[in-house]
Amino acid sequence: MNPLRPAARAAAVPPSATAALDAQAKALVAEGVDVVNLTSGEPAFPTVGPAAHAAEQAIAEDFTRYTPAAGVPALRTAISAHLNRHGTTYEAAQVVVTAGAKQALHHAFTALLDPGDEVLVPAPYWVSYPHLIALAGGTLVPVRPAPGAGLKVTPEQVREAITDRTRILLLNSPANPSGVVYSRHELAALAEVAVERDLVVISDEICDHWVFGDARFASVAALGAGIAARTVTIGGVSKTFAMTGWRIGWLAAPAELASTVTALQSHTASAPSSIAQRAALGALTADLGAELERRRSALDTRRLATVKAIADIPGLRVDGNPEGAFFLLADVSGLYGKTRAGRTITSAADFAELLLAEAQVAVVPGADFAAPDHVRISYTVPPEQLDEALERLARFVNGLS
Ligand SMILES: Cc1ncc(COP(=O)(O)O)c(C=O)c1O
Structure with missing residues (x-):
């Protein structure tokens, strides 16, 4: 063999x-x-200029050792401020810095799923979701939009897909691959189902900056205290600051889950790159509007x-x-x-x-x-x-x- x-x-x-x-x-x-x-x-x-500059400085200062597992405190603070401009109330302690949003998703599924647990995912969905969910022992259950519904799912469709194994509703707006953006109102209606049926929402908001025309980005955890208490917000610097190769993302969640994820990360990655963390801090704290x-x-x-x-x-x-x-x-x-x-x-x-x-x-x-x-x-x-x-x-x- x-x-x-x-x-x-x-x-x-x-x-x-x-x-x-x-x-x-x-x-x-x-x-x-x-x-x-x-x-x-x-x-x-x-890549935005201040990120590269901050990375050069980190190397010059020999800022090249392990950082705390959840990330550099100043970066966690900057990320919470960055998120809260959309109306959330995250504290630095609720943020875990990861090697990209992809790793944040991996940690979140690993932290939450037991074998056979189901994750509802509106289709079409990003290619990595099925594998990230399966690796964590879960099962992806697609929720398909009705023909002509603009590739958006409704609360009724989500409700119908729930079984006694459903743990998570995964949302991704703006969406990859369709570019579809759910309105605040539409997200609130989906969030209501999650609260009502006791689900966790993982909200992949990696493309929060890239919203056009009349559409407006809305963060799920900003929709009220009830939903914030069961939401894991995923994001990162990859898309907003053109930093895909730096590999810095994050997860923001109620403190209990942030601690679980920090423990997972401490044993699987120690922490993300110290230099890339400083680059992300440079991007997040510069005036790049x-x-x-x-x-x-x-x-x-x-x-x-x-x-x-x-x-x-x-x-x-x-x-x-x-x-x-x-x-x-x-x-x-x-x-x-x-x-x-x-x-x-x-x-x-x-x-x-x-x-x-x-x-x-x-x-x-x-x-x-x-x-x-x-x-x-x-x-x-x-x-x-x-x-x-x-x-x-x-x-x-x-x-x-
Ligand atoms: C929907 C979605 N989530 C997460 C990611 C991962 O991004 P990162 O580069 O931060 O790992 C991507 C990247 O393509 C994506 O499209």
Whole structure:
């Protein structure tokens, strides 16, 4: 028997589909192929200046040792202030700094789930949720929006999905992959179900900064003391400050859960990188309002151009109202049966493969997001690349027979 055979729990975890496609597109670029990559999960802006400066200073000062397991106190204070601008009342002691929001989610599921416990997750959902939940012994139960409901679920749909094993309702607004933003009112109605049925809410608010048009971000834990007492807020610096590689995220929760997570982290990671923590502190305490607003406005222009271009391509349809994050879902089922280069499109995966091969545009097929008839388009690339990609997309679809 293979001595290195993976344990069942590891064997069940495939590599991330988005990372795989991103890698495939980058490999083609490295070979000199002119690919426009619309698969990326990060804003195409440089890391904000004060973060890099603070990291350099941390190294110069030899701030390079283990920090407290829950993170540097000044950073925990800065994170609580950052969160509380949305109306929450977090204290520094309720914040645990982690190596990215992804690790915060991993800790939260590990801290809360017993084998067989169920997590309700509105679909479509981010690719990592099923694996993070399964690794912690839980079961993801999708809650599917009704057709034509703008990819949003209702309190009634959540209520219907609850069983005596349900522990957690996972919310993610602005949402990856759809870009959909739930209003304060809609979140309050979902939160009410959680209170009524004694569920924990994990609210993944990693894209809180990226909200456009008339949409407004609302933090679940700001909706009242009852919901705050059962909510775990997840966030980080990755998306807001273009710091995906620094790996700093956080979890904010009632103190009891924050302590449980701190204990888990102390044995699995000791603490996040001391240098990256100082970088995050630099970003959170600098006056970056104008710069972040410029970036938001630039991304909004790209969003509107993408939505319009897709609406103008017969056979493609933007699903839901992408008012946040930097993605949208395009329904490609209107093109099923069409052919190109001797191949017939029968799925979103066929569409994505043919688009990459024939037009050198990379998008992510939605199967792993529980959106089998869609592709996810990330519109963060610089405008000239985006325009080129959208033209290629239109030519490709119009050239199908
Ligand atoms: C919805 C969602 N949650 C969490 C994360 C993880 O972010 P981080 O870089 O902080 O680990 C991502 C990153 O793609 C995401 O899209």
